[in-house]
Amino acid sequence: MKLKDFFEIGDAECIEPSVFDHIDEYYNTLVLAVNAGEARLLVDENEMPLAVAWNSDGNWSISSYLYRNITYDIIGKFEGCTGEIFQEKRDDYESALREYYCGKITDEYPEVGEDNREGRHEMILDLFKDTVGVSDGKSAIDFCCGSGVASKALFSAGYLPLSMDNDPYLISVGLHKGRLDPKRTLCIDASFSSYFCPKSDLGTGLMLGDISGFNSDLWQGIVAQMLMLTGKTLITVATEKESLLIRKWCENAGRTPEIFENENDPIYDRWVCLC
Numbered sequence: 001m002k003l004k005d006f007f008e009i010g011d012a013e014c015i016e017p018s019v020f021d022h023i024d025e026y027y028n029t030l031v032l033a034v035n036a037g038e039a040r041l042l043v044d045e046n047e048m049p050l051a052v053a054w055n056s057d058g059n060w061s062i063s064s065y066l067y068r069n070i071t072y073d074i075i076g077k078f079e080g081c082t083g084e085i086f087q088e089k090r091d092d093y094e095s096a097l098r099e100y101y102c103g104k105i106t107d108e109y110p111e112v113g114e115d116n117r118e119g120r121h122e123m124i125l126d127l128f129k130d131t132v133g134v135s136d137g138k139s140a141i142d143f144c145c146g147s148g149v150a151s152k153a154l155f156s157a158g159y160l161p162l163s164m165d166n167d168p169y170l171i172s173v174g175l176h177k178g179r180l181d182p183k184r185t186l187c188i189d190a191s192f193s194s195y196f197c198p199k200s201d202l203g204t205g206l207m208l209g210d211i212s213g214f215n216s217d218l219w220q221g222i223v224a225q226m227l228m229l230t231g232k233t234l235i236t237v238a239t240e241k242e243s244l245l246i247r248k249w250c251e252n253a254g255r256t257p258e259i260f261e262n263e264n265d266p267i268y269d270r271w272v273c274l275c
Helices: 003-007 019-023 026-033 072-079 090-108 120-131 149-156 168-176 190-196 216-229 240-252
Strands: 012-014 038-043 049-056 059-064 082-087 139-142 160-165 185-187 200-205 230-237 258-261 271-274
Touching: 003 012, 003 038, 003 049, 003 059, 003 090, 012 090, 019 090, 019 185, 019 190, 026 059, 026 072, 038 072, 049 072, 049 090, 090 168, 090 185, 120 149, 120 230, 120 271, 139 149, 149 160, 149 200, 160 168, 160 190, 168 185, 190 216, 200 216, 216 230, 216 240, 230 240, 240 258, 240 271
Parallel strands: 012 059, 038 082, 139 160, 139 200, 160 185, 200 230
Antiparallel strands: 038 049, 049 059, 230 271, 258 271
């Protein structure tokens, strides 16, 4: 389903320009400024608000409340409009919302190259089989997914990955090449993962870095999010020095990491941290 189908309306645009903007309370202010005489409220299976579609002079716009709370002022604005209430499953709407923004990204980058080298998918799949094993549908989060090479390998290993990266071009590559699922892909800063992602069985972050003195705080924050959200975590980096930093951060979080050198792929995933 497309977003508009949940409200039984024609073409509609989201008020928030990107999915990452959904955590910004500023957009509640924009909603209150919309001149709408008609509105449609969407609630989930527990009757919690998911989104509101606003009709302003025949133009529909949608504001969503998956990642920030709806306010009493916005509810009051809806009640002041001619309106209807619809109900759908939260997961279905969230998938459609991700797909909407992935469509924006592929529209912005309609022509892409290929950043994957031959054989890398098989190398990553072998790494997964040797470390975290195959699955029968367990949940996973692929942090800093790039163009989705690891996400595709996770799927091949039987996991159901939710993928994220902050580079829209790389995401577009993954979407165009079929490695990323638009219903399960987010263009966000991984430092804010907990706003967008439920806890999962497995977390992966392949080829993190470069991690250096001036940006180590940034990467430490991302690793902290990974450890908080995932039961088992697999991280790869290029250098032993980086792996020792990862070890320290994992130990500080109460994990017991296993660090080893991956002889099968000395270029991309040379040092592996499993915890």
